[in-house]
Amino acid sequence: VLDLAGISKDYRMGESLMRVLNSVDLRVERGEYLAIIGPSGSGKSTLMNLVGCLDRPTEGSYHLNGKDVGELGDDALADIRNREIGFIFQSFNLLARQDALHNVAQPLVYRGLRHGKRQKRAIETLTSVGLADRLHHRPNQLSGGQRQRVAIARALVGEPALILADEPTGNLDSKSSEEIMRLFDDLNARGHTMVIVTHENEVAEHTRRIVRLRDGRIESDTPTARA
Amino acid sequence: VLDLAGISKDYRMGESLMRVLNSVDLRVERGEYLAIIGPSGSGKSTLMNLVGCLDRPTEGSYHLNGKDVGELGDDALADIRNREIGFIFQSFNLLARQDALHNVAQPLVYRGLRHGKRQKRAIETLTSVGLADRLHHRPNQLSGGQRQRVAIARALVGEPALILADEPTGNLDSKSSEEIMRLFDDLNARGHTMVIVTHENEVAEHTRRIVRLRDGRIESDTPTARA
Ligand SMILES: Nc1ncnc2c1ncn2[C@@H]1O[C@H](COP(=O)(O)OP(=O)(O)OP(=O)(O)O)[C@@H](O)[C@H]1O
Numbered sequence: 001v002l003d004l005a006g007i008s009k010d011y012r013m014g015e016s017l018m019r020v021l022n023s024v025d026l027r028v029e030r031g032e033y034l035a036i037i038g039p040s041g042s043g044k045s046t047l048m049n050l051v052g053c054l055d056r057p058t059e060g061s062y063h064l065n066g067k068d069v070g071e072l073g074d075d076a077l078a079d080i081r082n083r084e085i086g087f088i089f090q091s092f093n094l095l096a097r098q099d100a101l102h103n104v105a106q107p108l109v110y111r112g113l114r115h116g117k118r119q120k121r122a123i124e125t126l127t128s129v130g131l132a133d134r135l136h137h138r139p140n141q142l143s144g145g146q147r148q149r150v151a152i153a154r155a156l157v158g159e160p161a162l163i164l165a166d167e168p169t170g171n172l173d174s175k176s177s178e179e180i181m182r183l184f185d186d187l188n189a190r191g192h193t194m195v196i197v198t199h200e201n202e203v204a205e206h207t208r209r210i211v212r213l214r215d216g217r218i219e220s221d222t223p224t225a226r227a
Numbered sequence: 228v229l230d231l232a233g234i235s236k237d238y239r240m241g242e243s244l245m246r247v248l249n250s251v252d253l254r255v256e257r258g259e260y261l262a263i264i265g266p267s268g269s270g271k272s273t274l275m276n277l278v279g280c281l282d283r284p285t286e287g288s289y290h291l292n293g294k295d296v297g298e299l300g301d302d303a304l305a306d307i308r309n310r311e312i313g314f315i316f317q318s319f320n321l322l323a324r325q326d327a328l329h330n331v332a333q334p335l336v337y338r339g340l341r342h343g344k345r346q347k348r349a350i351e352t353l354t355s356v357g358l359a360d361r362l363h364h365r366p367n368q369l370s371g372g373q374r375q376r377v378a379i380a381r382a383l384v385g386e387p388a389l390i391l392a393d394e395p396t397g398n399l400d401s402k403s404s405e406e407i408m409r410l411f412d413d414l415n416a417r418g419h420t421m422v423i424v425t426h427e428n429e430v431a432e433h434t435r436r437i438v439r440l441r442d443g444r445i446e447s448d449t450p451t452a453r454a
Pocket residue numbers: 011012013018020038039040041042043044045046047090361364367368369370371372373398399400
């Protein structure tokens with residue numbers, strides 16, 4: 001379902017060019033459960049943004065469900081993002097002036113659900129991450145871990161086939177973390193493809209395959225004990 | 228050095244009042260090394276903001292170095308914040324349009340250091356958190372863990388007597404995390420008072436006392452094995 005070949009990404013810094021991803025090859029089949037690990041600055045979020053169609057590579061090709069993403073215009077790319085992918089950002093990216101309920105109901109607009117159905121789905125998903133009593137809080141009226149859980153709920157509410165989570169438990173205590181991992185396990189058991197960037201071993205241990213990045217390259221790609 | 232007595236904090240939500248801290252008593256002596264732990268939403272960041280003079284309690288008193296903080300006007304409070312306290316925010320709060328070097332040199336302006344000295348100190352501190360080669364990157368040109376380390380460097384650069392860290396390693400891999408904890412251990416060994424909110428046991432194990440919050444109250448306050 002994901003086929004990245006020879007993917008490189010450069011950023012311009014003043015006069016020079018910084019290569020932050022270098023010749024990355026990665027194939028992920030439907031229904032896989034993957035962790036991406038590696039040091040701070042090794043390129044994990046950059047890779048996730050490419051996989052999530054939020055950015056384009058400098059070199060290489062990316063096929064998503066057989067479609068060559070490089071051939072698609074911005075509108076077609078936005079369409080894929082909204083329908084097929086749920087993205088949990090490392091820095092959450094919530095709408096600051098809307099409450100938790102509105103933030104989580106938002107993706108369902110693209111799916112053509114009417115208002116009552118959107119509200120119901122959003123409330124269910126917020127309840128599943130423990131925020132039933134925070135529906136009407138705006139992001140600046142929420143704790144760090146609560147904002148993180150709103151970001152998680154927003155990515156899951158439309159039950160997208162591909163879920164990309166960039167450090168989804170960084171601001172959570174171990175109990176909230178375990179609840180989120182149980183949600184993810186359950187989604188994967190029901191056929192969703194899960195790719196999770198994490199710094200935490202406890203999270204990586206839930207997956208079946210670990211891809212390790214270092215300095216923009218894949219250093220290793222191995223099954224876990226659960227495979 | 229920190230004396231909180233009967234501290235409560237309420238927020239208004241529409242018609243009702245939410246009590247998020249409830250009668251908190253906390254005394255911290257000079258040179259202590261404390262962790263504050265507890266579930267997401269239990270009031271840790273709210274408590275840190277009160278201790279850091281970024282917010283005022285609804286009830287109770289707070290004496291910092293013998294001064295009654297409740298008696299001080301906003302200017303005096305800002306003065307204390309800038310000179311005596313280094314604060315690492317859970318969401319970093321960096322200046323978006325300035326590079327890492329400028330962000331870290333900023334607090335030294337309040338200490339009356341001239342430009343050359345500020346640059347030198349800022350470069351040293353950024354080097355100590357592993358960012359010597361990222362001085363001229365702005366926050367949106369940095370990874371999540373790199374932004375976190377800029378926030379850490381900014382809090383440490385003026386070597387303030389009191390360091391308050393709200394989840395300082397949430398976005399860091401274990402190696403970067405250990406480097407930061409060694410920095411903190413070293414600062415405490417040199418007499419700085421350290422208060423660290425954390426969800427990670429590995430971090431709490433470096434401290435000598437653990438205060439546990441639950442639903443806005445202190446549930447327990449106990450020495451660690453290192454005490
Ligand atoms: N817009 C940009 N311009 C220049 N360099 C950038 C830009 N964005 C990211 N970088 C650099 O690219 C590298 C990889 O960043 P990335 O965010 O992918 O790292 P990461 O593996 O997610 O790190 P972390 O674990 O800290 O989140 C970093 O060294 C960063 O400084």
